[in-house]
Each structure stands twice: as C-alpha cells, then as structure tokens.
Amino acid sequence: MRLLVVEDYEAVRKSIAKGLRELGAEVSVASDGQGGLDHLRSSSFDVVILDLMLPGVDGLTVLKQAREAGDDTMVLILTARNRVQDRVDGLDAGADDYLAKPFAFEELVARVRALYRRKHQIRTPVVTAGRLMLDLNSGTVQFDDQPVPLSPREYSLLECLALRKNRIVPREAIWMALYDLEDEPSSNVVDVYVGYLRKKLAAFEADSLIQTRRGQGYILVDPPA
Amino acid sequence: MTSIRSKFLVGAIGSALVVLSVATMVTYLAVKKSLEVQVDDALRQELALLTSHVEHGSDGTAFDNEDLDMGAYEDGSGFLRVAVGTEEVYSSPDFQGLALQLPTPEKEPQFVWAASSPRIRATAQLVPPRIDQEDLAEAGLPVPLASDLEPVSVLLARHDSAGEEFLRQFRIIAMVVLLASMVSMGVFLRGIGNRALRGLDELANDIATLPADGSSRLDDHARPDEAMPIVTRINELSQRVEQAVERERALGADVAHELRTPLAGLHSLIDVALHRPRDVAEYQSTLRDALDVVHQTETMAEQLLRLHHLEAQGLNGSQVEVDVGSVVGEQCHALEPLAAKRNVTMTVDIANRTRAHADPNTLHMLIANLLGNAASHVDEGGTIRVECTRHESGVQLTIINSGSRVQPADVPRLFDRFSRGDAGRGNTGHHSGLGLAIAKREAELLGATIQITSEHGGDFRVDLILA
Incomplete structure (x- = not known):
C-alpha cells in the first residue's frame, strides 16, 4: 500500500508515517502543500493523508488542483478544523474521507484501509487466490489456515498482485508499490523479490500461483474452484 | 416605592388633592363669608330697628317693644339684651348662656360668633336713645342733649340655622365631589x-428580551423621544457586547483549534509508540518528541496569557523617556548567538538621540519580540538589518529580514491571532502565530504605530514608529 502523508506538524507527520510504515505501507511524506502536489504529480499513491492548514499551498487547494489534474487517488483529510462546514467543504472538494484531530491512530489506519479497499473495489478485507488467503487488515497470509511468514516487502508484493489477481501487473507498477520515491529504481529488484516470494510459497506448493509473463510482468492466478 | 407609575400617580393625585382641597376650602370660606355678610346685614337692620325702639320720653329711657314680635327673642332662635347704662331693660331668657358682654364705649362687639355656640352670630351697638320730643314737650320737660343721656347698649344674637344647614350640605357635597374627583x-x-409610560414599558420588555450575546439591536422606530438616548446607548452597548462575544468565540475556536494540533501530535506519537513493543532507545526518542510538543504547547499558552494580559491592560502605563537605540542595541546583542548559529548576517545602525516616551518594560518586550520574529523567520544564511533613526514624530525602528515567505496579500492578516502568514512564516508547532498579535498590542499600549511590508522570497520589513 503506497501512502502519501502531507502534514506540516512534524510530530504528527513523523509518528503516523512511522506507524504506517511499521504496518507495511510504503509512506512518502511532505511538509507543505507544494511538496504534496509535487509527490502527486510524480508518483501514484493508494491513499493520501492530507492536512488542510499547510504552509504555502493549503490542503484544499492541493486537493482541488489534484482533482482538476485528473488524479483520482483516495484522499483522507486529517485536520484540526472540525466544523460541519469544514467537513462539507473538504468532502465537496473531492476528499473521500475526513478525520478530525486529535485522532486515534487505529482509527486512522482503519480508515486508510477502507479507502484502500474502495480503491481496489474490495468489499471485505480478505483476498483469496485458490487456497491462499491475504488479510489486508492484519497484513498476514495463510495457506490452508497455515500462516505464511513473509517480510513486509514480500507481503507488499503479494498484496499488489492479489489486488490485481488474474491480471498482468507490470514490473513498474510492482516497483511503485514497493518503494518510496526517494529510492533509486533497480532493474531486477522486482524479479528478486518475486523469487523470494515464490520460495516462501513453494513450501506450501503454491509457488505456481505467481506466473511470469515475459516482457509484460507478473500475474497471480486464482484457479477456478 | 420604586415604580415610576406609582410615584407618578401618588404625586399627581397628591398634588390634585392639595389643589382641590385648597380650592374647596377657599370656596367654602367665601360662601361662609357671604353667608355671614347676609346674616350681618340682616342683624344690622334688625339692630337698627331695635335701637329705634329705645326712647327717652317723659318716663325716662325705656325699651318700647309693643310693636315688636318679641317671641323671636324668646323661642331660642334669637337673643336680645338691651341695657340703659348698666341697667338691663330687656334680656332673652337664654341670653346668659351666650356669655356675651354688653358693649361699652371702650369695646363694642361687632358681628362675632358667640363663644358658646358656633352657629350663633351676634352684634351689638352702643347708641344714644331716641328722644321723644313730643312726649317731653307734652310733659313740659326740656329736651336733653343726646350726649347727656345714658347710652343704650343693644346686643342682638341670632341662630343662623339656615346658613348652618347650607354650610353643612356644602361640606357634604364638597367632600363627595372631592372624593369623586x-x-x-x-x-x-x-x-x-399608562399611556405615557407605555413606551417605557415596551422599551423595558424589549431590553429584557435582548439576547445576552448582544446579537440583537433595539428598534428605534416609534420610540418616545425621551427614550431615544437609552435606545442609542443600549444599542452601542449591545454592539460592544457582540464584538466582545465574537472575539471570545473566535479566541475559543482559535485556541481549541491550535490545541488540537499538538494534542493530535501527542496522541499519534503515543499511539504509534504503543502499537508494538519497542526498545528503550525508541521509547526515549518518542518521549523526546512528545516533550518537544509539550514545550511548544507551553510556549503557546504563555503567549496566550501574555496577549490576554496585554488586552486587559489599559493605556496608562508608566511613560518615561527611554533611549530606544540603547534598548535596540542590547536586544540585537542578545540575538547575535542565534544569528551566528543560523549563519545570518546582522547589520545594526543606531542613530544618536533616539529617545522616546514609552513604558520601558513594554518597549523591551516589543523590540525583543520583533527581533526574535526576524531571527526566527530569516532564511538560513540570510540577513537581518536593524535601523533605529530619528523620525519627524519620534523614533523609527526598522527591522528587515531576508527570505520572506509571506505573500503581500497575506500581510493584513499577520497581526491576527494564530496567523502564520499561511505562506510559511513557520510550520505548525514551531511558531504559535501569536508573536505579531502581541507586538501589535504592545505597540498600541505604547501609542506607537507598526507596519509590515513583505515581498515573497525577498524582504520582510517591520517599521515601528514611537512618538
């Protein structure tokens, strides 16, 4: 899950980025509105956590400009402005959810997950492919009720494929799901992690679920029941 | 008694009572006097008739009452006493009860009320007897001189029962009329x-129903002229109350908003820290971050208190002559370590004789505030220029820092509470957004004018002119 946190207050920005990263998300941060716009123009995210009162370009302007540019990233407004009119303005400007400060981190995470599911048109937090099951809430994987131990990056890779199961996912899209903007792209890093993941799944004889489409990318096959 | 209506009624009715009573009394006395005059005229005529019946003839002086109806003096309605000299020649049977003395040459009672009976009118006359010359001539007696004869005293008194009855009825009628009136x-x-005070009643009702937050005004339509100063004053007060309430609401909302942010910081720091087990170093790092948030919140609280104190403070601080240049020099010197730390170049130019009348404490705090603001917002490696010069109306202090992130359009809002110039005078938490609001109030208390100009990416300039 790729997230962007646009928040000028360092304590909030640092802590939620840290907490979300610990949950396996790839988190980029911006401390002002212009930085947020720059991130949105140069990369794609599953969910943006956006403060409204930002130095420079304010949060509502960031949101409006992003929508005008055709960006349909899920946006959760996180702000100290808690009046009804503020919430209406934020949602009308194109936000998908609104959370007032102070907030419980668990609620923030739950709302981000809900937006993530909405983006991928999943109604339940569980995705299955054959006997393989991913729990998006807990970030865990099971095969026939047996836990499959995965590293955070391996899980992110499997989640990226599972959310697009039976569809070819290009290497670039997988790389985007795994790394921050700051990371330098590497030509074979995706292949390396696919190899790691296949090895873990081979222990359950499920490595065939991930298939290579030469020159196109990878696909997670959900065999018919 | 505090009711205007009661006071008005008692006052008006009391005044009317006095006026009507006096008028009634005067009328009564006039009527009574008129009656007395009538009675006295009748008495006078009757007395003249009676005195004409006291004759001096051949038999001496006698009261000849043969032609008179003496019954009128003996039935208790009238009283008569006739004396020749000191010798009484006639007296009504009940006359003694009147306690009237016969007139003497020294004292003639004229039309007095008999002491023993309030409605008996009496009069008396001391006259010489009429001389019956024919009788004397027939008797061959000489006609004496009137002055040689014993004077005849005639005292006549009469019940004024008709007048008394009239006056009694008059009193009853007057009382009834007075009462009815x-x-x-x-x-x-x-x-x-009620009609006169209706406007006041309506005004009182309208005032009583005015909302406590001053959000309504009294309608000045169809108010009595006398009430207009009250209406005007109440509306002025309502406006001031409304503004004060609005300020309080805005302040409350601002404070609530500004407190939510550090609270959110603390909340998320702690939430995330507790989300999973961590080593000591990580917990310590979180606690340091939390402590920073607490320090920022403390600073904001202190500045809010300072602003509140300044807003409550009057303009009558102790104004003395202060060397502004000297204060600026001290504050700039104190700022040098911070400037050096951020690689900022400071230039200070202080003219001679830069003295102004000001409260030294407030002036120190204002200058420290403005210089601190410049040091806080100057760009890394930028410049701060401080000039203290004589101005036509006092002393001018100019502080210019480079690297302004304030758009010219945002300048008017910089003096508002919690305004951070929005375009990056500082990020949330690092600056409370109260510094320039405090500076403005401090300048007001000093009677100074303060002005800001800003060019985004260029200079941020503050001009302070002290009288």
Whole structure:
C-alpha cells in the first residue's frame, strides 16, 4: 500500500508515517502543500493523508488542483478544523474521507484501509487466490489456515498482485508499490523479490500461483474452484 | 416605592388633592363669608330697628317693644339684651348662656360668633336713645342733649340655622365631589400614566428580551423621544457586547483549534509508540518528541496569557523617556548567538538621540519580540538589518529580514491571532502565530504605530514608529 502523508506538524507527520510504515505501507511524506502536489504529480499513491492548514499551498487547494489534474487517488483529510462546514467543504472538494484531530491512530489506519479497499473495489478485507488467503487488515497470509511468514516487502508484493489477481501487473507498477520515491529504481529488484516470494510459497506448493509473463510482468492466478 | 407609575400617580393625585382641597376650602370660606355678610346685614337692620325702639320720653329711657314680635327673642332662635347704662331693660331668657358682654364705649362687639355656640352670630351697638320730643314737650320737660343721656347698649344674637344647614350640605357635597374627583382623577391619571409610560414599558420588555450575546439591536422606530438616548446607548452597548462575544468565540475556536494540533501530535506519537513493543532507545526518542510538543504547547499558552494580559491592560502605563537605540542595541546583542548559529548576517545602525516616551518594560518586550520574529523567520544564511533613526514624530525602528515567505496579500492578516502568514512564516508547532498579535498590542499600549511590508522570497520589513 503506497501512502502519501502531507502534514506540516512534524510530530504528527513523523509518528503516523512511522506507524504506517511499521504496518507495511510504503509512506512518502511532505511538509507543505507544494511538496504534496509535487509527490502527486510524480508518483501514484493508494491513499493520501492530507492536512488542510499547510504552509504555502493549503490542503484544499492541493486537493482541488489534484482533482482538476485528473488524479483520482483516495484522499483522507486529517485536520484540526472540525466544523460541519469544514467537513462539507473538504468532502465537496473531492476528499473521500475526513478525520478530525486529535485522532486515534487505529482509527486512522482503519480508515486508510477502507479507502484502500474502495480503491481496489474490495468489499471485505480478505483476498483469496485458490487456497491462499491475504488479510489486508492484519497484513498476514495463510495457506490452508497455515500462516505464511513473509517480510513486509514480500507481503507488499503479494498484496499488489492479489489486488490485481488474474491480471498482468507490470514490473513498474510492482516497483511503485514497493518503494518510496526517494529510492533509486533497480532493474531486477522486482524479479528478486518475486523469487523470494515464490520460495516462501513453494513450501506450501503454491509457488505456481505467481506466473511470469515475459516482457509484460507478473500475474497471480486464482484457479477456478 | 420604586415604580415610576406609582410615584407618578401618588404625586399627581397628591398634588390634585392639595389643589382641590385648597380650592374647596377657599370656596367654602367665601360662601361662609357671604353667608355671614347676609346674616350681618340682616342683624344690622334688625339692630337698627331695635335701637329705634329705645326712647327717652317723659318716663325716662325705656325699651318700647309693643310693636315688636318679641317671641323671636324668646323661642331660642334669637337673643336680645338691651341695657340703659348698666341697667338691663330687656334680656332673652337664654341670653346668659351666650356669655356675651354688653358693649361699652371702650369695646363694642361687632358681628362675632358667640363663644358658646358656633352657629350663633351676634352684634351689638352702643347708641344714644331716641328722644321723644313730643312726649317731653307734652310733659313740659326740656329736651336733653343726646350726649347727656345714658347710652343704650343693644346686643342682638341670632341662630343662623339656615346658613348652618347650607354650610353643612356644602361640606357634604364638597367632600363627595372631592372624593369623586379624586377617584375619577386617579382613574384618569392612571390612564394617562399608562399611556405615557407605555413606551417605557415596551422599551423595558424589549431590553429584557435582548439576547445576552448582544446579537440583537433595539428598534428605534416609534420610540418616545425621551427614550431615544437609552435606545442609542443600549444599542452601542449591545454592539460592544457582540464584538466582545465574537472575539471570545473566535479566541475559543482559535485556541481549541491550535490545541488540537499538538494534542493530535501527542496522541499519534503515543499511539504509534504503543502499537508494538519497542526498545528503550525508541521509547526515549518518542518521549523526546512528545516533550518537544509539550514545550511548544507551553510556549503557546504563555503567549496566550501574555496577549490576554496585554488586552486587559489599559493605556496608562508608566511613560518615561527611554533611549530606544540603547534598548535596540542590547536586544540585537542578545540575538547575535542565534544569528551566528543560523549563519545570518546582522547589520545594526543606531542613530544618536533616539529617545522616546514609552513604558520601558513594554518597549523591551516589543523590540525583543520583533527581533526574535526576524531571527526566527530569516532564511538560513540570510540577513537581518536593524535601523533605529530619528523620525519627524519620534523614533523609527526598522527591522528587515531576508527570505520572506509571506505573500503581500497575506500581510493584513499577520497581526491576527494564530496567523502564520499561511505562506510559511513557520510550520505548525514551531511558531504559535501569536508573536505579531502581541507586538501589535504592545505597540498600541505604547501609542506607537507598526507596519509590515513583505515581498515573497525577498524582504520582510517591520517599521515601528514611537512618538
């Protein structure tokens, strides 16, 4: 899950980025509105956590400009402005959810997950492919009720494929799901992690679920029941 | 008694009572006097008739009452006493009860009320007897001189029963009329009072229903002229209350908003820290971050208190002559370590004789505030220029820092509470957004003017002119 946190207050920005990263998300941060716009123009995210009162370009302007540019990233407004009119303005400007400060981190995470599911048109937090099951809430994987131990990056890779199961996912899209903007792209890093993941799944004889489409990318096959 | 209506009624009815009573009394006395005059005229005529019946003839001086109806003096309705010299020649049977003395040459009672009976009118006359010359001539007696004869004293008194009855009825009627007048006047005055005070009643009701937050005004339509100063004053007060309430609401909302942010910081720091087990170093790092948030919140609280104190403070601080240049020099010197730390170049230019009248404490705090603001917002490696010069109306202090992130359009809002210039005078938490609001109030208290100009990416300039 790729997230962007646009928040000028360092304590909030640092802590939620840290907490979300610990949950396996790839988190980029911006401390002002212009930085947020720059991130949105140069990369794609599953969910943006956006403060409204930002130095420079304010949060509502960031949101409006992003929508005008055709960006349909899920946006959760996180702000100290808690009046009804503020919430209406934020949602009308194109936000998908609104959370007032102070907030419980668990609620923030739950709302981000809900937006993530909405983006991928999943109604339940569980995705299955054959006997393989991913729990998006807990970030865990099971095969026939047996836990499959995965590293955070391996899980992110499997989640990226599972959310697009039976569809070819290009290497670039997988790389985007795994790394921050700051990371330098590497030509074979995706292949390396696919190899790691296949090895873990081979222990359950499920490595065939991930298939290579030469020159196109990878696909997670959900065999018919 | 605090009711205007009651006071008005009692006052008006009391005044009317006095006026009507006096008028009634005067009328009564006039009527009584008129009656007395009538009675006295009758008495005088009757007395003249009676005295004409005291004759001096051949038999001496006698009261000849043969032609008179003496019954009128013996049935208790009239009293008569006739004396020749000191010798009484006639007296009504009940005359003694009147306690009237016969007139003497020294004292002639004229039309007095008999002491023993309030409604008996008496008069008396001391006259010489009529001389019956024919009788004397027939008797061959000489006609004496009137002055040689014993004077005849005639005292006549009469019950004025008709007048008494008239006056009694007059008193009853007067009392009834007076009473009726008072009652009708009371009703009438009450009506007038109600009508006159209706405007006041309506005004009182309208004032009583005004909302406590000053959000409504009194309508000045159809108000009595006398009430207009009250309406005007109440509306002025309502406006001031509304503004004060609005300020309080805005402040409350601002404070609530500004407190939510550090609270959110603390909340998320702690939430995330507790989300999973961590080593000591990580917990310590979180606690340091939390402590920073607490320090920022403390600073904001202190500045809020300072602003509150300044807003409550009057303009009558102790104004003395202060060397502004000297204060600026001290504050700039104190700022040098911070400037050096951020690689900022400071230039300070202080003219001679830069003295102004000001409260030294407030002036120190204002200059420290403005210089601290510049040091806080100057760009890394930028410049701060401080000039203290003589101005036509006092002393001018100019502080210019490079690297302004304030758009010219945002300048008017910089003096508002919690304004951070929005375009990056500082990020949330690092600056409370109260510094320039405090500076403005401090300048007001010093009677100084403060002005800001800003060019985004260029200079941020503050001009302070002290009288």
